[in-house]
Amino acid sequence: LSESSIHLAWLPPKADWAAALEGARKSAPEEALRAFLGLANCRLDFAQTTRLDRAVQQTPDAARKKVLSGRPLRLALLGSCTLTHLIPGIRVGGLRRGLWVEIYEAPYGMYRQELQDPSSGLHAFKPDVVLLSLDAQHLVGAADASVDEAFGTIKDCWSLAKQSLGCTILQQTVLPVFHPLLGNNEHRHIHSPATRVRVLNEQIRQAADAQGVEILALDAFACVDGIAEWHDEALWHRSKQEIHPRVSHVFGDQVGRLLAAIRGRSSKCLVLDLDNTLWGGVIGDDGMAGIALGQGNAVGEAHLAFQRYALELSRRGVILAVCSKNDEANALEPFERHPEMLLRKQDIACFVANWDDKATNLRRIAQRLNIGLDSLVFADDNPFERDLIRQELPEVGVPELPEDPAGYAACIAAAGYFESLAITTEDQERTSQYRANAEREQLRESVTDMAAYLGGLRMELRCAPFDEIGLPRIVQLINKTNQFNLTTRRYTQPEVSAVMADSRALHLQLRLLDRFGDNGIIALIIGRLNTQQELEIDTWLMSCRVLGRQVEAATLNVIGRRARQMGAKALLGSYIPSAKNAMVKEHYPKLGFTLLRTENEQTSWRLPLEGFEEAPVLMNIVEGIS
Amino acid sequence: MNTDQIYSQLTDIFRDVFEDQTIVPAPTLSAKDVPEWDSLNHINLIVAIEARFKIKFKTAELESLRDVGQLVDVITKKLNKT
Numbered sequence: 235l236s237e238s239s240i241h242l243a244w245l246p247p248k249a250d251w252a253a254a255l256e257g258a259r260k261s262a263p264e265e266a267l268r269a270f271l272g273l274a275n276c277r278l279d280f281a282q283t284t285r286l287d288r289a290v291q292q293t294p295d296a297a298r299k300k301v302l303s304g305r306p307l308r309l310a311l312l313g314s315c316t317l318t319h320l321i322p323g324i325r326v327g328g329l330r331r332g333l334w335v336e337i338y339e340a341p342y343g344m345y346r347q348e349l350q351d352p353s354s355g356l357h358a359f360k361p362d363v364v365l366l367s368l369d370a371q372h373l374v375g376a377a378d379a380s381v382d383e384a385f386g387t388i389k390d391c392w393s394l395a396k397q398s399l400g401c402t403i404l405q406q407t408v409l410p411v412f413h414p415l416l417g418n419n420e421h422r423h424i425h426s427p428a429t430r431v432r433v434l435n436e437q438i439r440q441a442a443d444a445q446g447v448e449i450l451a452l453d454a455f456a457c458v459d460g461i462a463e464w465h466d467e468a469l470w471h472r473s474k475q476e477i478h479p480r481v482s483h484v485f486g487d488q489v490g491r492l493l494a495a496i497r498g499r500s501s502k503c504l505v506l507d508l509d510n511t512l513w514g515g516v517i518g519d520d521g522m523a524g525i526a527l528g529q530g531n532a533v534g535e536a537h538l539a540f541q542r543y544a545l546e547l548s549r550r551g552v553i554l555a556v557c558s559k560n561d562e563a564n565a566l567e568p569f570e571r572h573p574e575m576l577l578r579k580q581d582i583a584c585f586v587a588n589w590d591d592k593a594t595n596l597r598r599i600a601q602r603l604n605i606g607l608d609s610l611v612f613a614d615d616n617p618f619e620r621d622l623i624r625q626e627l628p629e630v631g632v633p634e635l636p637e638d639p640a641g642y643a644a645c646i647a648a649a650g651y652f653e654s655l656a657i658t659t660e661d662q663e664r665t666s667q668y669r670a671n672a673e674r675e676q677l678r679e680s681v682t683d684m685a686a687y688l689g690g691l692r693m694e695l696r697c698a699p700f701d702e703i704g705l706p707r708i709v710q711l712i713n714k715t716n717q718f719n720l721t722t723r724r725y726t727q728p729e730v731s732a733v734m735a736d737s738r739a740l741h742l743q744l745r746l747l748d749r750f751g752d753n754g755i756i757a758l759i760i761g762r763l764n765t766q767q768e769l770e771i772d773t774w775l776m777s778c779r780v781l782g783r784q785v786e787a788a789t790l791n792v793i794g795r796r797a798r799q800m801g802a803k804a805l806l807g808s809y810i811p812s813a814k815n816a817m818v819k820e821h822y823p824k825l826g827f828t829l830l831r832t833e834n835e836q837t838s839w840r841l842p843l844e845g846f847e848e849a850p851v852l853m854n855i856v857e858g859i860s
Numbered sequence: 861m862n863t864d865q866i867y868s869q870l871t872d873i874f875r876d877v878f879e880d881q882t883i884v885p886a887p888t889l890s891a892k893d894v895p896e897w898d899s900l901n902h903i904n905l906i907v908a909i910e911a912r913f914k915i916k917f918k919t920a921e922l923e924s925l926r927d928v929g930q931l932v933d934v935i936t937k938k939l940n941k942t
Contacts, residue, residue: 279911280907281876472922479904479907480907
């Protein structure tokens with residue numbers, strides 16, 4: 235392995251990589267693609283990444299559809315310098331996350347023309363996402379260049395892309411390639427190229443939020459390795475490659491994780507081992523006084539710093555769980571009584587400590603939290619346990635933690651498992667929501683009469699059309715919800731905005747409150763009136779947190795009311811089976827819809843609104859969301 | 861490292877970059893003999909050689925390269941310096 239492979243340090247090295255690639259190429263297409271997926275999740279350098287990509291591109295469509303869920307993502311690369319060498323890394327970065335990326339590269343330097351010309355290859359390609367990758371020389375390198383002009387160019391590109399393509403925009407920040415003229419106080423020289431890059435990047439970031447543009451923070455992540463690792467002036471002169479080929483796979487991984495986040499595929503839950511992960515030593519052997527944790531001991535401080543990182547992740551919406559081979563009482567003791575522990579019992583949404591194997595326990599955790607195994611990241615210091623999980627549950631993210639606990643946080647941060655486009659209020663309150671759910675479970679166990687239980691919850695369902703404030707959460711739910719999702723249609727932010735602007739569309743967000751707290755936005759509806767004045771329900775999804783609480787019936791009441799106001803004579807619903815949504819197969823018949831037809835396991839249903847009566851539900855339905 | 865060893869390492873690199881398990885980098889071999897040897901793969905080849913031998917080519921050295929023999933001469937010179 236060459237030195238540059240240290241860049242993907244969270245992935246496990248594979249000694250016989252080339253032989254494994256050859257072996258995979260010789261197998262049947264589906265099996266081969268599964269093997270490629272495994273190889274993409276090994277520690278690769280740029281040359282291996284290119285080789286893997288070549289092999290992967292031979293995959294027939296049929297095999298691709300069978301192995302990878304979801305439609306391919308169409309990415310257009312628009313740039314001002316050579317970008318061709320970045321393509322294999324981007325495709326492998328997507329594949330690493332189960333995403334098939336199709337790439338269109340605009341002709342060299344033609345980004346403005348391609349955006350402006352409706353007959354361009356870019357328009358014909360119909361991208362889901364455009365990546366604007368403009369180099370520093372082009373933007374602010376000229377002697378008379380101005381930041382305002384460069385920023386104007388970028389904003390023009392954004393509005394052209396928005397108007398004519400309606401796709402998600404990724405804007406790469408400018409790589410700080412210029413040498414200082416003053417030195418430490420460079421910022422005082424406002425016309426220096428280095429200062430222009432810094433100011434331009436600030437302006438891009440500020441404007442991106444307001445414009446709904448996502449940032450690819452090249453300036454930030456290239457600095458982690460050092461600009462010299464990312465940019466070589468000799469290579470710039472030779473081939474106009476601003477980004478060095480030796481880090482093209484690292485660049486591609488960053489793009490891949492952003493694309494995965496756009497598709498709602500980021501991980502949701504960090505599962506933590508205890509002994510030698512959250513503290514030094516073995517609690518069962520060393521006891522409370524013997525474990526290394528906290529101030530005054532370098533190893534103890536390193537573990538504490540890792541706890542702090544985990545805690546900060548949980549405060550921005552990542553769910554924490556524990557999976558430990560221990561007696562439960564021993565495992566819990568530090569959480570309850572150790573004065574240096576930062577993580578407390580209430581920070582952990584699901585605590586599993588027993589002697590079963592960890593694959594079984596991870597399945598258990600996913601089930602209890604009602605999330606997919608592919609939403610889990612498993613942090614364990616023990617190479618044996620990590621290998622076991624990679625073998626048994628390849629969909630779980632398993633970072634190759636370094637031997638020194640001081641590097642745990644850096645390793646998980648570098649892997650980008652929890653890449654997120656926005657932070658919503660729900661994210662910040664997720665831990666308390668999961669805790670409240672556990673309390674509800676307890677109440678349910680103590681009350682045998684279901685009606686009395688539901689009545690006792692004092693539920694209030696608030697409903698409103700989609701709005702700008704709720705948009706990030708709405709897009710997140712559309713892309714993340716797998717189980718209670720009748721059609722599993724995924725939409726990007728621009729697509730949802732288009733629904734909001736459509737006068738024949740019905741769109742609803744629903745929030746559920748009860749005596750234990752606010753569950754946040756828990757259900758979404760998108761429907762459209764057809765020419766026969768029937769309301770076709772395009773999307774009906776709900777968070778599994780609120781299952782069994784009559785929210786489905788209450789939602790139908792709301793839909794019925796709104797649909798009548800729009801002049802609808804009937805509701806049409808359909809169920810499209812996926813790998814994960816079997817739970818809603820009988821959703822429409824349960825609500826009184828009648829079957830229209832069955833095609834390829836896909837069912838269509840109808841409910842006339844004439845004579846429709848709202849079902850009695852044990853909650854108040856309130857207009858308005860906040 | 862002697863010339864044979866350099867050629868042996870180069871064989872690995874050439875087979876990786878051009879994805880051709882039969883290619884043998886002989887002294888007279890040049891870009892016009894290998895269909896896959898385009899400008900992009902040329903950069904990949906140079907970057908791979910720099911990484912494997914832990915050397916760095918000068919811009920002028922690369923400008924004057926005509927065939928594999930000259931490439932090996934430059935590599936040899938650089939390895940002897942360090």
